[in-house]
Amino acid sequence: MNAIELARAIPKAELHIHIEGSLEPELIFELAQRNGVVLAYPSVEALRAAYAFTDLQSFLDIYYAGASVLLQPQDFHDMAWAYFLRAKADNVIHTELFFDPQTHTARGVPMATVIEGLSGACKRAESELGISSALILCFLRHLSEEDAFATLEAALPYRGHFIGVGLDSSEVGHPPEKFERVFARCRELGLKLVAHAGEEGPPDYMWQAIDLLKVQRIDHGVAALQDPLLMAELAHTRMPLTVCPLSNLKLCVVDDLRDHPLKKMLDAGLCATVNSDDPAYFGGYMNANFEQTVLALDLSREDVVQLARNSFEASFVSEQRRLEMFDRIAVCAAG
């Protein structure tokens, strides 16, 4: 097997996927019809044609509009189930899914609807597809910390359905320090902590995520290359970075995939992983991200194995499961 074939076949974990970002245009139209929601685009083709993004905000505007078709538990289930089928096809065997409750509760959709719909799909994925998963509740950083606290309160009756919290949406102008108190509360509650940082924002936002929010993993983190001290810290602590190459290309964080810093991260000893972010919008699920990155950066088989191992090292699975996954990776790489 060459590096691309190995990348397709190897068992892997996906740790940076916004489940609302897996909503394909066809499903958006199906759910709009089911729920009587009027869309701003006349057809699937017209909607897809609008996916020409210049930066993060230009994407987020369309992404939040797309999520407006989600109203019933069944809608959330169907969206997640469609993702799990894609994950299965790409040999993703574990996934930690982000969801954005404020996008839905602000439209009057109850927290219970969101969490019960997603949780049901997660259980079904385990039993029917053998994919393990966990949910991570993300706070929208363009909203206030007060709103994040209220969202946490509303989610606590469903505490058993999510393992942690994250921070997403418009990064620049909304630094991690804005959410220091709500993350401290989440830490007291025993929740896992992650945050988007260093996607469009500066390395300082990554330092804040580490020092103030005390995250266990950073989402994106491509700005780290601008700060040698930060690179040394990330390597030393093996702080995981959930990197999303096709997202970075589509949102113009890099101009060309050949300029993507992933290979430099691996060579510097960082625990970097490959993920799809919002695959319905960015042109590819896990294996598309792996294939295009392997090609653009001329990644070796060893790099691919390292990325697969990193995905489980970075995940919140038990130590025992992690070791089992390392064995499965080794068997696949030898075969």
Ligand SMILES: Nc1ncnc2[nH]cnc12
């Ligand atoms: N790439 C991304 N960055 C920040 N917030 C997001 N929400 C969905 N995708 C996102």
Ligand SMILES: [Zn+2]
């Ligand atoms: Zn993201």
